[in-house]
Amino acid sequence: MPRLENKVVLLSGGASGIGAESARLVVREGGKAVLADRDEAKGRTLAAELGDAALFVPLDVTQEAGWQSAVAASVERFGGLHGLLNAAGVGVRNSIEDCTLAEYRRVNDINALGTFLGCKTAIPALKQSGGGSIVNISSVLGLRGASYAMAYCASKGAVRTLTKNVALHCAQMKYNIRCNSVHPGYIDTPMIAPRLSQTVGNRSGRQDLEELHPLGRLGRPEEVANMILFLLSDESTFSTGSEFVCDGGLTA
Amino acid sequence: MSGELSGQVAIVTGGASGIGAASAALLAGQGARVIVADLQDAKDGTGRFVSHDVASEESWKSLLADVLGREGRLDIVVNNAGISGGFANAETTTVESWQHVQAINSEGVFLGCKYAIQGMKKSGPDKPASKGSIVNISSIAGLIGSAGPTAYTASKGAVRLLSKSVALYCAEQRYNIRCNSVHPGGVDTPIFNPLWQAMGHEQGKAFVGSRHPIGRMAEPVDLGEVVLWLASDRSSFVTGAEIVADGGLTSGLMKR
Numbered sequence: 172m173p174r175l176e177n178k179v180v181l182l183s184g185g186a187s188g189i190g191a192e193s194a195r196l197v198v199r200e201g202g203k204a205v206l207a208d209r210d211e212a213k214g215r216t217l218a219a220e221l222g223d224a225a226l227f228v229p230l231d232v233t234q235e236a237g238w239q240s241a242v243a244a245s246v247e248r249f250g251g252l253h254g255l256l257n258a259a260g261v262g263v264r265n266s267i268e269d270c271t272l273a274e275y276r277r278v279n280d281i282n283a284l285g286t287f288l289g290c291k292t293a294i295p296a297l298k299q300s301g302g303g304s305i306v307n308i309s310s311v312l313g314l315r316g317a318s319y320a321m322a323y324c325a326s327k328g329a330v331r332t333l334t335k336n337v338a339l340h341c342a343q344m345k346y347n348i349r350c351n352s353v354h355p356g357y358i359d360t361p362m363i364a365p366r367l368s369q370t371v372g373n374r375s376g377r378q379d380l381e382e383l384h385p386l387g388r389l390g391r392p393e394e395v396a397n398m399i400l401f402l403l404s405d406e407s408t409f410s411t412g413s414e415f416v417c418d419g420g421l422t423a
Numbered sequence: 424m425s426g427e428l429s430g431q432v433a434i435v436t437g438g439a440s441g442i443g444a445a446s447a448a449l450l451a452g453q454g455a456r457v458i459v460a461d462l463q464d465a466k467d468g469t470g471r472f473v474s475h476d477v478a479s480e481e482s483w484k485s486l487l488a489d490v491l492g493r494e495g496r497l498d499i500v501v502n503n504a505g506i507s508g509g510f511a512n513a514e515t516t517t518v519e520s521w522q523h524v525q526a527i528n529s530e531g532v533f534l535g536c537k538y539a540i541q542g543m544k545k546s547g548p549d550k551p552a553s554k555g556s557i558v559n560i561s562s563i564a565g566l567i568g569s570a571g572p573t574a575y576t577a578s579k580g581a582v583r584l585l586s587k588s589v590a591l592y593c594a595e596q597r598y599n600i601r602c603n604s605v606h607p608g609g610v611d612t613p614i615f616n617p618l619w620q621a622m623g624h625e626q627g628k629a630f631v632g633s634r635h636p637i638g639r640m641a642e643p644v645d646l647g648e649v650v651l652w653l654a655s656d657r658s659s660f661v662t663g664a665e666i667v668a669d670g671g672l673t674s675g676l677m678k679r
Contacts, residue, residue, distance in 0.1 A: 266588075266592045267533075267537055267540060267585075267588065267593075268537065268592070270533075270537075272480050272530060272533070272534065275530060275533050276530065279525060279529065279581065283577055284521060287513070287516070287521060287573065287574075287577065288518070290513055291513055291514060291516065294514055295514075313584060315587065316584060316586070316587025316589075316590065317588055318588060318591035318594070319592070321533075321585060321588040321589065321592065322533075322585075324584040324585055324587065325529060325533065325581040325582075325585035325588070326581065328565070328580040328583050328584025328585065329529070329577040329578065329581040330580070331580050331584075332564065332565055332566075332568045332576045332577055332579060332580030332583075333568075333573065333576060333580065334568070335567065335568020335569075335576070336512075336513060336568045336569060336570065336571070336573050337573070338568070339568060339569060339570035340512045340513045340514070340570045341513075342570075
């Protein structure tokens with residue numbers, strides 16, 4: 172039996188990387204995927220490839236009105252909402268000394284405010300559909316610091332605790348809505364592409380990042396998507412407010 | 424004044440009340456020259472008051488210029504100013520209130536660290552090299568979350584991780600500047616005023632205290648002692664750490 176039969180899942184950042192791979196799994200497992208992304212071209216292409224079980228909606232995650240339209244479109248097209256994946260995010264390298272206030276705000280708006288708005292907007296629709304599962308993509312850098320990614324660390328730390336707040340609120344209200352965070356290591360996605368082509372000392376950027384992981388390689392988007400699929404499905408119904416790590420041993 | 428912080432200069436944001444005021448008093452007690460950076464003067468507080476808005480970069484620039492100009496050095500920054508932002512939850516928090524809380528609790532600490540480093544790197548006649556300690560007040564809400572205020576919880580999670588990034592960066596640069604986060608449980612400070620108004624101070628305090636394994640709320644001085652320890656050389660190998668002072672609240676389960 173498919174693991175997400177007739178479940179409707181809204182995915183921010185659904186046009187590429189972890190979001191896109193998750194959308195493929197949602198459809199493969201009998202669910203409906205609503206791809207919400209700023210990248211219209213990529214999003215529409217993937218939605219077309221996935222067929223009738225998918226829909227593309229344009230979304231800037233920092234805009235509450237955009238989220239409301241995305242949730243409304245999901246319900247209108249597929250009759251309900253059972254899952255939300257907050258995968259949209261930006262990876263930015265900066266340190267405490269070179270990050271400007273404007274940049275700090277931009278990163279936190281997309282990664283943290285965007286995730287909050289996703290949760291806030293989806294909860295009423297999830298409730299209406301009898302409950303569901305919210306999955307927020309944090310990072311290993313929401314668990315550990317990095318000297319070179321100050322604003323990103325802050326935003327992912329915010330997602331980590333925001334997730335627990337949402338989980339406990341929904342539990343207290345008896346909404347039957349779960350909320351968990353996923354903490355990937357370095358995954359081979361467009362987000363880290365610029366780093367892969369850099370040279371670090373006498374190694375390639377790719378080798379440098381690979382060596383951070385005890386498994387000796389980067390993660391693949393589908394490896395994270397498999398964890399997300401578990402969390403979106405009814406296989407994980409006793410998990411809420413938790414941190415799910417998918418990092419090749421990086422934080423071990 | 425003599426003491427183990429004699430000659431050192433400390434900035435305490437939100438230093439006019441609560442944990443900030445207690446920290447300011449303890450730092451001054453060890454001989455530090457303390458600048459109380461707050462929106463409003465406490466009048467009977469410790470140290471020199473400088474009007475300061477942590478959310479404003481301009482305010483940080485002028486605060487640092489004032490401190491370096493008048494005191495000649497900077498050794499300690501306690502990023503303590505913060506607000507709860509009320510009790511709005513994941514469904515009732517507005518974008519405006521989210522931004523307001525982040526501006527003070529998250530951006531304010533970001534700016535505090537950034538300008539702290541600028542000041543602490545400077546050497547002078549009585550400070551031979553770059554050195555300092557940054558103490559960021561997070562919360563147990565930055566560790567375990569709660570069903571309570573959503574924007575606050577997120578902001579304290581941001582402070583927790585940003586502190587580690589700052590610690591690692593300063594270590595990498597060999598600045599001899601440490602940075603740690605402090606995670607208090609319930610402390611009897613003005614941040615609880617809404618609850619005191621609803622329940623009465625003594626009753627409210629007993630209620631919140633009963634949720635802590637240790638059986639009481641913290642007094643501001645309990646946290647001031649933690650801040651003093653982190654600010655001083657007694658904690659010289661501690662950086663990027665989360666110092667929990669919560670009466671056992673996040674330790675685990677009690678018999679019930």
